[in-house]
Amino acid sequence: MNRYLRSLSSTEQVAALFIVVFGLLVIASVTAFLFTFRRSIDSRDEAWHAELSDFRDLLATSWFMVVVFWLAWATGDTMANILFGLIAFFALREFITLSPTRRGDHRSLVLAFFAVLPIQFWLVATRHFDLFTVFIPVYVFLALPVVSALSGDTQRFLERNAKLQWGIMVCVYGVSHVPALLLLQFPGRNYEGKQAFLVFFLVLVVQTCMLVQHLLTQRLKRPPSLPAVSASFNWESCGLGVLAGSAVGGLLSFITPFKPGQALGLAFVACVAGALGHLVMKALKRDRGVTAWGQRELSVTGANGLLDRVDALCFAAPIFIHSVRWYFRA
Numbered sequence: 001m002n003r004y005l006r007s008l009s010s011t012e013q014v015a016a017l018f019i020v021v022f023g024l025l026v027i028a029s030v031t032a033f034l035f036t037f038r039r040s041i042d043s044r045d046e047a048w049h050a051e052l053s054d055f056r057d058l059l060a061t062s063w064f065m066v067v068v069f070w071l072a073w074a075t076g077d078t079m080a081n082i083l084f085g086l087i088a089f090f091a092l093r094e095f096i097t098l099s100p101t102r103r104g105d106h107r108s109l110v111l112a113f114f115a116v117l118p119i120q121f122w123l124v125a126t127r128h129f130d131l132f133t134v135f136i137p138v139y140v141f142l143a144l145p146v147v148s149a150l151s152g153d154t155q156r157f158l159e160r161n162a163k164l165q166w167g168i169m170v171c172v173y174g175v176s177h178v179p180a181l182l183l184l185q186f187p188g189r190n191y192e193g194k195q196a197f198l199v200f201f202l203v204l205v206v207q208t209c210m211l212v213q214h215l216l217t218q219r220l221k222r223p224p225s226l227p228a229v230s231a232s233f234n235w236e237s238c239g240l241g242v243l244a245g246s247a248v249g250g251l252l253s254f255i256t257p258f259k260p261g262q263a264l265g266l267a268f269v270a271c272v273a274g275a276l277g278h279l280v281m282k283a284l285k286r287d288r289g290v291t292a293w294g295q296r297e298l299s300v301t302g303a304n305g306l307l308d309r310v311d312a313l314c315f316a317a318p319i320f321i322h323s324v325r326w327y328f329r330a
Contacts, residue, residue: 014196017255018070021200025063032056058211061309065203073196077182078125084179085121089113091307091314092171098288099163104153108144108164116140117172124180132180133322136173141165170281171307174314177321178202184321186328189257197255198324201263202270205249206316209271210278213241230282238275245271257328266327270320277315281307 032055068087072080096109116136123132145161181202182195216237225234249267253260285291292308 011193014073014194017197017200018066018073021066022070025059025066029059029063032059058214062207064309065207065313069196069199069203072179072182072199077179080179080182081121081125084175085117087306087310088117088121088172088175091175091310092117092167094305094307095167095171096164098290099167102153102155102160104148104151104155105160105164107151108147108161111144111147112164112168112172116168120172120176121179124176124183127183129180129325132176136168140168144168166284170311170314174317175310177317178313180321181317184324186257191257194255201249201252201256201267202317202320203313204252205245205267206270206274206312208248209241209245209275210312211241212244213237213275216240226279229279229286233279233282238279242268242271242275245274262327266320266323269323270316273319274312274316278312280315281311 068083072083075083092113101109120132120135123135144165145157148157148161178199181198184195184198185192217232217234220234220237222234222236224231246264246268249270250260250264252267253263256263258266292305
């Protein structure tokens with residue numbers, strides 16, 4: 001089997017990977033669907049059905065992420081940038097919708113959605129790595145307060161600008177680093193055309209970390225470590241989730257240009273960044289007085305909780321890609 005896989009072209013190897021992943025998701029989804037019929041046998045087991053509901057929610061998130069990344073690979077680098085640009089657009093819209101704005105913010109919002117966002121993804125597509133890494137943290141962070149000041153509205157000036165800057169940093173800057181993985185080069189490592197494996201690697205280790213953390217939180221039922229931030233977060237579940245994601249990363253080293261130890265270390269870095277980023281987003285939701293960025297029953301943005309699905313990845317992607325570029329000079 002290993003010899004057969006090595007005989008395939010890079011495109012065929014990536015296609016085989018997605019076939020396996022879609023197959024596993026289909027099996028898991030069918031199994032979860034069949035378990036729903038247990039309700040007619042034992043309707044008193046509310047806790048079990050609550051766990052099944054959580055599992056189906058996680059499956060839905062997994063389906064969403066896998067389909068997105070399959071489309072990004074299948075449509076090529078240009079369409080991948082456009083696709084992730086749309087994800088960043090709706091995620092930022094979701095963030096801003098739950099944050100109060102004033103008339104004086106309109107110019108800054110137009111700048112964020114229709115100038116900053118497309119320029120950031122254009123820089124990724126044209127491989128201006130040095131500029132795309134500093135464009136938002138430096139130039140945009142300095143420009144937005146200037147535009148806001150020109151509106152003449154100084155009420156809650158610092159808070160309004162910090163809110164918009166933070167939204168751009170998470171939703172645009174973080175998401176833009178995912179398609180940037182498709183553009184990395186590893187001279188001398190025979191990895192041309194296989195960059196989609198890196199996207200899969202990052203998504204899988206971060207998703208494994210969050211999944212294990214969620215399941216252990218449900219099972220262990222430990223008291224929350226930071227109750228003012230999250231009623232479910234505890235350090236034990238978080239640590240075990242990070243270890244699980246790191247272990248998966250080490251096992252998947254064969255699909256990356258990394259050695260097993262390097263893959264494990266980079267997966268650990270990505271999982272820590274993703275887990276702590278998820279915690280930060282929980283704190284932001286507490287500050288806004290909501291339990292989710294978009295309720296499934298009535299999404300305020302039309303994105304249906306998109307930011308809840310990608311928040312950990314928004315933090316993990318920049319840390320991961322810059323760690324890879326620094327260590328491998330990619």
